[in-house]
Amino acid sequence: MNLARSGVASQIDTFPDRENDVSAVKAIDGDTSGLIHVSVAHPKTRPNAWWKVVLPYPAFIGNIQIYNRVDYGPGRINGVRVYVDEELVGTVVYTAGQNQYSFSDIDRFGQVGL
Numbered sequence: 001m002n003l004a005r006s007g008v009a010s011q012i013d014t015f016p017d018r019e020n021d022v023s024a025v026k027a028i029d030g031d032t033s034g035l036i037h038v039s040v041a042h043p044k045t046r047p048n049a050w051w052k053v054v055l056p057y058p059a060f061i062g063n064i065q066i067y068n069r070v071d072y073g074p075g076r077i078n079g080v081r082v083y084v085d086e087e088l089v090g091t092v093v094y095t096a097g098q099n100q101y102s103f104s105d106i107d108r109f110g111q112v113g114l
Contacts, residue, residue: 034070
């Protein structure tokens with residue numbers, strides 16, 4: 001079950017893109033294509049940029065799936081840290097050609113994914 005879709009997404013800021021909606025909510029819309037013109041959230045590229053989802057209530061989180069963009073600059077995801085509430089649960093290690101990153105065995109209750 002995709003708990004993120006019931007949450008509220010936000011990001012530090014939004015990359016100025018006149019042609020595409022790259023707002024935070026695009027990351028939880030259920031589309032995993034990785035194409036910016038379809039469904040990609042994109043904060044401005046800078047140190048310590050962040051994106052998060054806040055669930056409506058604390059829920060049991062077994063795993064987290066992150067889908068990367070595939071059309072431009074996919075390597076920028078390397079080193080992204082994944083948190084549940086304030087606990088680090090993993091770090092993305094970019095692999096060329098891979099657009100899905102899985103973090104399993106989280107097995108904890110949480111409300112904020114960052």
